[in-house]
Each structure stands twice: as C-alpha cells, then as structure tokens.
Amino acid sequence: MQRIVTGLSLLLVLLFSTALFAADPLADWVPKFDPSGAEYTYLLSTVGHPAIEGATVGYRIRDRVWQESDGRLYVDYRPISQLGGEKDVLRKLKMGAVQGMLCSSVLAPNISPRLGIVNLPFLIDSFSLLEEFRQNKELFKEFGEDAASKGIIVADYTGYGSYGWATTSPVTNLAQAREQLFRIAQAPVNVDLYKAWKIQFTVMPWPDVPQALQTGVISGLDHTPIVCNITKKFNVAKSYTNIGYAQGLYIHLINKRWFNKLPQDLQQILSRAIAEESAKVRALTVQQQQEQIAVAKANGIVFIDLPAEEKAKLVSLAEPVVQKWGEKIGVDYLNRVRAALKD
Numbered sequence: 532m533q534r535i536v537t538g539l540s541l542l543l544v545l546l547f548s549t550a551l552f553a554a555d556p557l558a559d560w561v562p563k564f565d566p567s568g569a570e571y572t573y574l575l576s577t578v579g580h581p582a583i584e585g586a587t588v589g590y591r592i593r594d595r596v597w598q599e600s601d602g603r604l605y606v607d608y609r610p611i612s613q614l615g616g617e618k619d620v621l622r623k624l625k626m627g628a629v630q631g632m633l634c635s636s637v638l639a640p641n642i643s644p645r646l647g648i649v650n651l652p653f654l655i656d657s658f659s660l661l662e663e664f665r666q667n668k669e670l671f672k673e674f675g676e677d678a679a680s681k682g683i684i685v686a687d688y689t690g691y692g693s694y695g696w697a698t699t700s701p702v703t704n705l706a707q708a709r710e711q712l713f714r715i716a717q718a719p720v721n722v723d724l725y726k727a728w729k730i731q732f733t734v735m736p737w738p739d740v741p742q743a744l745q746t747g748v749i750s751g752l753d754h755t756p757i758v759c760n761i762t763k764k765f766n767v768a769k770s771y772t773n774i775g776y777a778q779g780l781y782i783h784l785i786n787k788r789w790f791n792k793l794p795q796d797l798q799q800i801l802s803r804a805i806a807e808e809s810a811k812v813r814a815l816t817v818q819q820q821q822e823q824i825a826v827a828k829a830n831g832i833v834f835i836d837l838p839a840e841e842k843a844k845l846v847s848l849a850e851p852v853v854q855k856w857g858e859k860i861g862v863d864y865l866n867r868v869r870a871a872l873k874d
Contacts, residue, residue, distance in 0.1 A: 556580065556581070556582070556611065557581065557610070557611070560581055560590045562593065562594070562597070563594075564597055564602070566597070566602075566605040566607070568602060569597075569602060569603060569604060569605035570603045570604070571603060571604045571605070571793060571797065572604075572605050572607050572630075573596075573604060573605070573606045573607065573630050573631055573789075573801065574607045574609070574614075574629050574630050574631065575589050575592075575593075575606055575607065575608045575609065575629075575630065575631035575632065575633070576609050576610075576612075576613070576614040576615075576620045576623075576624075576629050576631070576632050576633070577589065577608075577609075577610050577611075577612075577632065577633035577634075577781060578610075578611070578612045578616070578617055578635065578737075579610055579611070579633060579691070579781055580610060580611050580761070580762075581610050581611075582761050583691050583757055583758065583761060583819075584689070584757075584812055584815040584816045584818075584819045585633075585689035585690045585691045585779075585780075585781050585812060585813075585816050586610050586633065586689075586691075586781060587812060587815075588633070588689045588781070588783075588808050588809055588812045589606065589608030589610060589633060590608055591808040591811070591812065592606050592608070592801075592804045592805055592808050593605070593606035593607075593608050595804045595808060596800055596801055596804050599800045599804065600797055600800050603797060604793075604797050604800065604801065606631075606801075614629060617632075617634065617635060617638045618638070618641075620632055621634065621638065621641065621642070624683065624784060624786055625681075625682065625683070625786075627786050627788060627789055629786070630785065630786050630789045630790075631783065631784065631785050631786070632783075632784045633689070633781035633782070633783055633784075634781065634782045634783075634784050635716070635779070635780070635781060635782075636649050636650055636688075636777075636778075636779060636780035636781075636782055637650060637716040637717070637718035637720075637721060637779075638716075638717075638718065639780075639782045639784075640718065640719065640720065642678050642681065642683055642784070643675075643677040643678040643681065643683075644677070644856070644859040644860050645673075645674060645675075645676075645677045645678070645860050645861060645864065646674070646675075646678060646685070646782060647719075647720050647856060647859070647860060648674070648856075648860050648864070648865065648868060649661075649664075649688075649777065649778065649780055649782075650718065650720045650721070650777055651720065651777070651852070651853050651856060651857075651860075651865075652724055652776040652777060652845070652846070652849040652852060652853065653776050653777075653845075653846050653849060653853075654777075654853065654868070654869065654872070655777070655778060655868075655872065656693075656775050656776055656777055656778065657693070657775065657778070658690075658693075658778070658813075658816070658817045660872050661690065661778045661780075661813070662813060663871075663872060664868065664871075664872065665687075665688070665810075665813075667871055670864075670867065670868055670871060673864060678784070679787060682786065682787045682788060683784050683785070683786065683787060684784065684785040684786075684787050684790055685782060685783070685784060686783040686784070686785050686802065686805045686806075687782075687783045687805050687806055687809040687810075688780045688781060688782045688783060688809065688813075689780070689781045689783075689809050689812045689813055689816065690778050690779055690780050690781065690813060690816045691755055691757050691758055691779040691780075691781065691816065692755030692756055692757040692758065692778070692779055692816065692819075692820045692823075693755055693756070693773075693774075693775045693777075693778060693779075693820065694753060694754065694755055694774060694775065694776055694777045694778070694779060695753075695754075695755070695756070695771060695772055695773050695774040695775060695776075696708065696711075696713065696751055696752070696753060696771065696772040696774060697751065697752040697754060697759045697764055697765065697768035697770070697771050698711055698750060698751040698752075698768055698770045698771075698772065699744070699747075699750045699751070699767060699768050699769065699770070700750065700770065701770045701772075701833060701835060702751070702770065702772045702835065703772070703835055703837070703838070703841075704837070704838070704841045705728070705730075705841055705844050705845065708728070708730050708751075708772075709728075709729060709730050709731065711730070711731065711750045711751040712731045712732070712733060712748075712749050712750050712751065713725065713730060713731065713732045713733070713749065713750075713751040713752065713753050714732070714733055714734075714735045714740055714743065714749045714751070714752050714753065715732045715733070715734060715753045716734070716753070717734045717736075720852070720856060721753070722734070723852045723855065723856070724776075724849055724852050725753075727848045727849055727851060727852050728845060728848050728849070729848075732753075733749060735749070740752065740764070741763075741764070741767075744764065744767040744768060745767055751768070752764055752768055754779075755779050755820070756771060756820055756823050756824050756827065757816070757819055757820050757823045758779070759771065759827075760823040760824075760826060760827045760832075761823065765827050765830065765832045769831065769832055769833065770832070770833045770834075770835060771827070771832060771833070771834050771835065772834075772835045772836075772837055773834060773835065773836050773837060774837060774842070774845070776845065776849070783805055783809065853865075
C-alpha cells in the first residue's frame with residue numbers, strides 16, 4: 532500500500548511539473564513592458580505561428596510602436612488563432628471588434644477580388660517579383676483601393692513562402708499529380724486552378740490535415756516548405772515538388788474607421804512601423820525558406836524540381852483561370868501588373 536501511495540504521489544508530482552513547465556509557444560514574445568497604461572490599443576490577429584518569420588511581424592511592430600509612441604499605443608498581437616478562425620476574425624474586423632488582421636492571401640479575396648491577384652498562378656510567383664510588386668507605389672495603392680472603399684486599409688504584407696506539393700509519394704509530372712488527392716485552401720482561385728489542372732482535391736480545415744495525412748484520407752498538400760516543415764507535415768509527406776506558382780502572404784488589414792480616429796502622429800508611427808518591419812520580415816522569409824528546405828533535406832525529405840515541359844503544361848492550363856479572375860480583379864489592372872513585372 533505504501534508503494535502504491537508513493538507511486539501515486541510521484542505521478543502527481545510529475546504531472547504537476549509537466550503542466551507547470553510545459554512549453555509555451557509564445558513565451559519568448561511576452562512584452563518587456565507593462566501595456567496597461569496605453570491610451571490606445573490595436574488588437575491584431577493572425578492564424579500564423581511566430582515560428583514562421585512572416586508571423587513575427589506583429590511582435591516587431593508591437594515593440595517598435597510602443598517605444599516610438601512613448602507607451603501611448605499598444606499593439607496587442609494575437610497569433611495562432613487566439614481570436615478565432617480567419618473567417619470569424621474577418622467578420623470582427625469589418626465590425627471593428629478587432630482592429631487589425633494578418634489575413635492569409637487565400638482568404639483576402641473575400642474582402643476584395645483585387646486582393647486575389649497575388650494568388651493568380653504564375654503571376655507574382657517569386658520572392659523578387661513579390662518585392663517588385665510591393666515597391667511599385669502605383670500598383671500597390673490600386674491593390675488596396677477597393678478594400679479601402681469597403682472600410683478596410685491594406686497596409687502591407689509579409690509571407691510564408693512559395694507554394695508547391697508535399698506528397699506521400701514522389702510527384703515528377705502532371706500525370707503523377709493526378710493520381711494524388713490534395714488538400715487545398717478554401718479559396719475560389721485555388722478551386723478553379725485545381726479544376727483546370729484536372730487534379731483531385733478536397734477543401735479541408737487546416738486542423739484536420741495531420742490526421743488526414745496520417746490515415747491516407749489525403750496523399751498531398753498544397754502549401755509551402757516553411758509551413759510544411761515547421762508544422763511537421765513532412766513527418767508523413769516525405770516528398771516535395773517545387774511548383775512555385777504563387778507566394779503565400781499574410782496581408783496586413785486595418786479597420787479604416789478605427790485608424791482614422793487615431794491621433795495623426797500615432798497614425799504615422801503605426802504606418803511607418805508596419806511598412807518598415809514588413810519589409811525586413813519579407814527579407815527574412817527568403818532566408819527562412821532556404822533554411823527550412825535545408826533542414827528538411829537533412830531529415831530525408833526529397834525535393835523535386837518539376838521538368839520545364841511539365842511546368843509549361845501547368846502554366847498553359849492555368850491561363851483560363853487567370854483570365855476568368857482578371858475580369859473580377861480588373862483586366863486593365865491585371866494587364867498593367869503583368870507588364871510591369873515583365874520589364
């Protein structure tokens with residue numbers, strides 16, 4: 532009996548210790564200041580995890596704005612879906628219950644079709660073109676104009692890498708891709724694209740993906756190397772085919788009504804911090820993708836470059852999707868973006 536009691540006591544101690552010292556994914560990002568005295572609070576949400584460089588930007592903005600505003604404006608950043616899923620948060624953003632959001636580029640067209648231009652296949656499909664698009668002041672201003680007319684400011688964006696295929700068996704051509712069942716994001720552009728490619732797909736909430744991969748419900752995942760490696764999807768999907776048809780983005784959205792009520796000096800501080808910190812993080816994302824690919828390769832993940840003739844097939848089949856969405860985005864705007872990025 533004594534041994535049983537001792538054993539139970541030890542088990543309780545171990546359980547308590549485990550709970551007490553359990554790893555907190557946000558422990559390294561706790562503010563080094565007391566925000567309780569702030570005059571204004573900017574509640575900023577994202578589904579992203581701060582292990583992804585593109586999602587660290589909220590904390591970088593938080594600390595900089597606090598310092599430059601002398602503690603008047605607190606950026607209360609809530610990553611990892613602390614405020615709910617993206618669709619729910621987007622609704623709160625429109626209402627003003629949440630003031631800011633790092634919205635995934637696949638959901639952003641729900642605000643304005645024009646925001647979907649970054650999702651169009653093989654258009655803004657590299658880090659360099661993404662930066663070129665951002666630095667074109669006229670095109671970037673027009674990018675957010677429709678959203679602004681609906682009460683949402685498109686402030687900037689960061690990213691989470693280049694889209695491709697993580698699969699449980701190697702995919703080296705379109706025919707092999709058509710043998711897979713891919714999970715894709717719940718986004719109209721992506722749905723149209725996979726239909727055009729005649730590749731089997733299913734739309735599935737992100738939390739359901741790990742079990743679906745492990746049980747064989749799906750055999751492929753349309754995502755980026757950064758996300759696949761950091762979120763352990765490569766534990767099951769051991770191959771990755773580089774497609775690079777689009778860049779995954781976190782688009783920084785702000786409730787316009789709330790922003791306009793801020794004192795002008797705080798508007799300037801916040802806008803400058805968002806722009807400059809976002810630019811820094813975009814550069815870090817390029818580096819992070821290279822690092823995560825290297826780590827994945829070291830762990831046995833096979834990376835495959837799609838042959839030029841196979842990629843040409845994907846580009847050709849995707850063009851009707853570009854044209855269809857060009858009508859929603861604005862054909863003139865689409866053509867000017869294409870022309871500018873080809874120069």
